[in-house]
Amino acid sequence: MLQFMTIGILYNISPRTKYLAPGLDLSADSDIEATVRAVKAVFEKDNQVILIQISDHTYDWLRRKKPDVLFNICEGFGGDNRGEIYVAALLEQAGIPFTGSDFFTLALCMDKERTKEILSFNGVPTPKFQVFVTAGDPLDGRLRFPLIVKPAREDASLGIGPDSVVYDENALRKKAGSIIETFGQPAMAEEYVDGRELNISVIGNGEGAEVLPVSEIIFDIPPDRPKIVDYDAKWVKDSPMYTGTSGVCPAGLEESLLRKVGDTALKAYRVMGVRDYGRVDIRLKGDVPYVIEVNPNPGKYVDTGFIRSARAAGYSFEEICRKILNLTLERSGLPALSAGTAASAAAPAEEHTVGTDRVFAVRAGGEHV
Structure with missing residues (x-):
């Protein structure tokens, strides 16, 4: 087992505004900082922890510093939640193991139409659906109301509200048109279960x-x-x-x-x-x-x-975080993380500023400043 590792915690703090109409309130990133602190507390007991807020300069920094592994909690970048896909691709190019799915899977699952096609092909039950590129697209006569209408390439329930379940064609086209205009992407209507x-x-x-x-x-x-x-x-x-x-x-x-x-x-x-x-x-x-x-x-x-x-299932927050990281290390051919005892030695605390990044190397017991 490794007694000491350099673990990067990669995260984003950015408003998701790229495809949203002015005044549309979003708070989907509001708990990220609390999560970063909680995950840091899990690993800082026995490892060097680096907190990395994603920016345009992160790739070059990672290529130079090469942490052993990254705990990836990025959910967007540059005001676009699809940025989580680009971040995963960047990490793969940097050659550093990171927790969670690769960019290809993230991209597939973000695309609700492709996801449902793959599920259907493999015999996994999923509601019938239709994608609307324009609000005037012909309606598939096989669909049965009520339908639920949502953006075709978003997550975190963005674009879903009290008017999302529709009971007739007029309401469907009104909601589809609103999504297309607001989010700049197709709308998907699926049978409401x-x-x-x-x-x-x-x-x-x-x-x-x-x-x-x-x-x-x-x-x-x-x-x-x-x-x-x-x-x-x-x-x-x-x-x-x-x-x-x-x-x-x-x-x-x-x-x-x-x-x-x-x-x-x-x-x-x-x-x-x-x-x-x-x-x-x-x-x-x-x-x-x-x-x-x-x-x-x-x-x-x-x-x-x-x-x-x-x-x-009986896991504490610390245990589930360590299990996730060890799954990443295992599939990457690396030794498992130590069980959480205090490290016998730790690197001195460092602080790095890279462009708009705030990057902190924190030894055991250190503080995020």
Whole structure:
């Protein structure tokens, strides 16, 4: 086992504004700094930790300094959440192992149309859908209302609100047109599955991947709001949707349904090429688990669904972070991280400023200044 490593924690702090209309409030990055502090606390006991805020200069810095491994919690770059894809490609070019999926998988899963095509081809149930490049595109007569309309290439419930579930063609075209204009990308309409909402977190690689306890979203929301996890439900903490969509883990499912849901999530995870960790979101109607999204980069904030499921499986926050990093080291052919005892020696604390980067090398017990 390695007794000492240099671990970079790569993160972004940037408003996601590139494709959004003026005045549209976003807070999807609001918990990143707290997550950085929590992850730093996990590894700084026995390793040198470098906090790296992504910028235009990060690639050159990484090529020079070559940390042993990167714990990647970047969810965007340059005001564009698709930047998480570009960051992963940059890290691959830098030749430094990093946690989570590669750029190809991140790009595939960001593209909801391609994701659903791959799932369907591989026999994974997913709702029927249509992509609208313009609001006037002919409607596929095989689709049945109600439909849910969302941006085709976004995550974090961006663009999803109380008007996203539509019951007729006029409402569909109005919502599709709004998404196309606001986000500068196609809109996707899929059949709305009125069923139980399940989040299935998965950890591991290949045949070794395992399903963590299933989490269910319990809806206690105003009667005029559709039962969906929209933007307010995810990010606006003082809203009725946020307070009325609590997660319960483990979900109250009978054993046969748990197996079916878990098998479906594992198949989706594998066919999409997710590695190390991820989350599969499912709508369960009757005994059919419909995959609505595969998320290869779920939030690792201390109160998110992924962490909730990990805790239900018996992992502490520290243990799940170390497990993720060790999965990365294992597939990269590197020795596992030490178990968390204090290091016998540590490099002196350093501070680096690279352009707009704030990069800090922190020895055991050090502070982020």
